[in-house]
Amino acid sequence: MNDTTRFNEIEQQLKNTEYALNVSSIVITTDENGIIESVNDKFCKISKYSRDELLGRNYLSINAVYFNELEEVLRKGNVWHGEIKGIAKDESEYWVDTTIVPFLNENGNPYQYIIILHDITTRKQYETDIESMAFYDTLTQLPNRNHLHRWIAEHEIETNETTTVLFLDLDRFRYINDNFGHQSGDFVLQEIANRLTQCLGETDLIIRQGGDEFIIILKHNHPDETIIDLAKRILQQVSLPIQLLDKQLSIHLSIGISRETGTTDVLDSTSFIESLIKKADTAMLLAKEQGGNDYCISTPEQKIKMDRLFNIELEIKDALKKNEFHIEYQPLINLKNNQIVGVESLLRWSNQALGPISPGEFIPILEKTGDIVTVGKWILWTVCNQMKLWQENGTLLQKISVNVSPIQFKETNFINDLQEILNETQLDASYLELEITEGTILEIKDSAKTLEALQGLGVKVSIDDFGTGYSSLSYLKQLPIDTLKIDKSFIDNLDADGEIIVNTIINMGKNLRFRVIAEGIENKQQLDYLKLQKCHEGQGYYFSKPVKSEVIQKLYHQSSKNWQSID
Numbered sequence: 172m173n174d175t176t177r178f179n180e181i182e183q184q185l186k187n188t189e190y191a192l193n194v195s196s197i198v199i200t201t202d203e204n205g206i207i208e209s210v211n212d213k214f215c216k217i218s219k220y221s222r223d224e225l226l227g228r229n230y231l232s233i234n235a236v237y238f239n240e241l242e243e244v245l246r247k248g249n250v251w252h253g254e255i256k257g258i259a260k261d262e263s264e265y266w267v268d269t270t271i272v273p274f275l276n277e278n279g280n281p282y283q284y285i286i287i288l289h290d291i292t293t294r295k296q297y298e299t300d301i302e303s304m305a306f307y308d309t310l311t312q313l314p315n316r317n318h319l320h321r322w323i324a325e326h327e328i329e330t331n332e333t334t335t336v337l338f339l340d341l342d343r344f345r346y347i348n349d350n351f352g353h354q355s356g357d358f359v360l361q362e363i364a365n366r367l368t369q370c371l372g373e374t375d376l377i378i379r380q381g382g383d384e385f386i387i388i389l390k391h392n393h394p395d396e397t398i399i400d401l402a403k404r405i406l407q408q409v410s411l412p413i414q415l416l417d418k419q420l421s422i423h424l425s426i427g428i429s430r431e432t433g434t435t436d437v438l439d440s441t442s443f444i445e446s447l448i449k450k451a452d453t454a455m456l457l458a459k460e461q462g463g464n465d466y467c468i469s470t471p472e473q474k475i476k477m478d479r480l481f482n483i484e485l486e487i488k489d490a491l492k493k494n495e496f497h498i499e500y501q502p503l504i505n506l507k508n509n510q511i512v513g514v515e516s517l518l519r520w521s522n523q524a525l526g527p528i529s530p531g532e533f534i535p536i537l538e539k540t541g542d543i544v545t546v547g548k549w550i551l552w553t554v555c556n557q558m559k560l561w562q563e564n565g566t567l568l569q570k571i572s573v574n575v576s577p578i579q580f581k582e583t584n585f586i587n588d589l590q591e592i593l594n595e596t597q598l599d600a601s602y603l604e605l606e607i608t609e610g611t612i613l614e615i616k617d618s619a620k621t622l623e624a625l626q627g628l629g630v631k632v633s634i635d636d637f638g639t640g641y642s643s644l645s646y647l648k649q650l651p652i653d654t655l656k657i658d659k660s661f662i663d664n665l666d667a668d669g670e671i672i673v674n675t676i677i678n679m680g681k682n683l684r685f686r687v688i689a690e691g692i693e694n695k696q697q698l699d700y701l702k703l704q705k706c707h708e709g710q711g712y713y714f715s716k717p718v719k720s721e722v723i724q725k726l727y728h729q730s731s732k733n734w735q736s737i738d
């Protein structure tokens with residue numbers, strides 16, 4: 172019997188079964204050992220082999236996956252149906268929906284197989300595309316959150332196995348988007364995703380959580396040192412320069428790390444991993460609060476700290492409405508004649524539930540929520556009004572200094588609002604001095620323009636915490652700046668190497684015609700030293716802590732006396 176006759180016979184037999192062939196079918200017949208005896212043209216086409224190349228080969232050897240299960244089923248003489256990946260002659264892959272029907276002899280043993288295939292390559296490709304769209308991030312090609320959920324659901328937490336989660340968030344990513352555009356932002360995310368992947372092993376899972384956040388999950392029992400080494404390697408790799416337009420930028424990120432060992436109590440892997448992610452997220456936020464570009468390991472104390480920050484954020488929303496803010500004033504002393512020359516205004520907040528909270532804690536939260544803009548306006552109004560009141564009752568200070576947050580400084584309405592406040596309170600602008608930091612000048616795009624506008628109004632500007640940033644004095648001299656306030660940390664260290672720094676700032680500052688103020692003077696030795704160096708002004712607990720406005724009046728009238736008597 173030749174192939175064609177046999178094929179016709181088989182086709183006839185099939186018509187009697189539920190496996191009716193349709194025109195698109197690919198058909199193969201094999202002997203009892205799977206050796207191909209006949210194929211139709213459609214199989215030659217999909218497999219890219221000629222008929223001669225196929226005849227005599229084992230059917231199972233031309234599939235990408237060798238099915239033990241399939242062999243088993245066939246041996247028993249059962250019909251098999253499933254999807255199989257085939258490898259064509261040119262090594263391209265195709266998928267076929269496959270039905271294998273054995274023909275049995277009178278003893279019940281297969282003597283022949285007929286294999287009917289349907290090409291489902293397009294459908295499979297479509298399924299793969301859908302899978303990749305649903306489970307992978309299109310920008311970075313990394314697995315996404317859906318992938319993570321599926322991964323968690325499929326993973327058992329084993330007893331004594333330590334799982335580690337690293338939560339990563341780029342520092343100041345908004346700055347890149349705002350200053351270089353979203354395309355550059357996308358490029359940065361792709362580049363960082365590549366660098367992160369290169370830092371990891373094959374079994375480690377990394378996902379893009381969304382925006383500029385990534386999560387890494389390590390399943391093996393790595394020792395603590397390995398994890399810390401990994402965090403350091405990531406920080407270092409990520410900070411290598413990236414070329415953006417005509418600039419080379421160094422990107423940084425913050426990493427939170429949480430680790431836990433599975434115990435017999437762990438019933439649910441989803442809540443186990445999700446709680447680890449939450450802890451790592453909290454630790455990451457703390458790494459960020461502490462300046463970023465670092466890692467932080469999750470501890471129970473951190474949770475308490477974060478809960479407090481959360482409560483502050485909640486309570487501070489209504490603080491202005493509830494009249495919970497007030498302002499205190501700390502004297503600025505002329506070190507030549509011990510007279511009060513001015514005051515620095517310092518914001519105070521006392522909340523019913525939380526008690527008094529220091530500005531170091533709540534100002535960053537006001538900045539984060541953006542509420543510093545409204546509160547800052549209230550401060551400026553209150554302070555200008557207070558200065559005017561003092562002038563009217565004979566407390567004739569030369570200046571009042573107000574701290575201005577970078578968020579407030581870069582607001583488009585900042586200058587207009589200030590102008591309005593000066594008009595309303597009728598304070599002469601020359602009595603007002605604004606304290607900004609070096610960071611405000613260096614990091615805000617149009618800071619020089621705003622400084623010029625302030626000069627136009629007649630308002631003075633002072634650089635607060637001077638020496639802690641990276642600005643050079645000669646650069647600052649090109650800007651309309653009047654005063655440098657040497658940071659308290661240098662005054663604290665006057666007996667160590669602080670002396671050299673303080674001398675340099677005072678001498679260079681005076682040569683460049685800045686007024687120089689020393690902050691945080693706490694004792695007589697510090698004061699004597701600063702007087703010797705002819706520092707213009709001083710401020711600190713040695714003279715007075717920040718006090719209410721009524722006290723300033725009193726101090727003003729006795730300030731020519733010896734300061735020690737005020738303590």
Ligand code: C2E
Nearest residue numbers: 517518530531534550574575576691692693710711712713
């Ligand atoms: P700053 O502007 O550098 O203010 C000086 C800080 O040092 C004040 O802390 C002051 O109370 C404290 N201080 C002054 N002399 C001494 C001293 O001799 N010893 C010690 N240990 N400390 C001294 P405070 O009031 O807690 O303010 C901290 C920071 O919060 C301020 O640093 C400023 O950056 C910010 N801040 C305070 N009030 C405002 C405000 O109204 N607006 C804005 N944007 N920021 C403010």
Ligand code: MG
Nearest residue numbers: 515574606635
């Ligand atoms: Mg200040």
Ligand code: MG
Nearest residue numbers: 635636656690
């Ligand atoms: Mg300061």
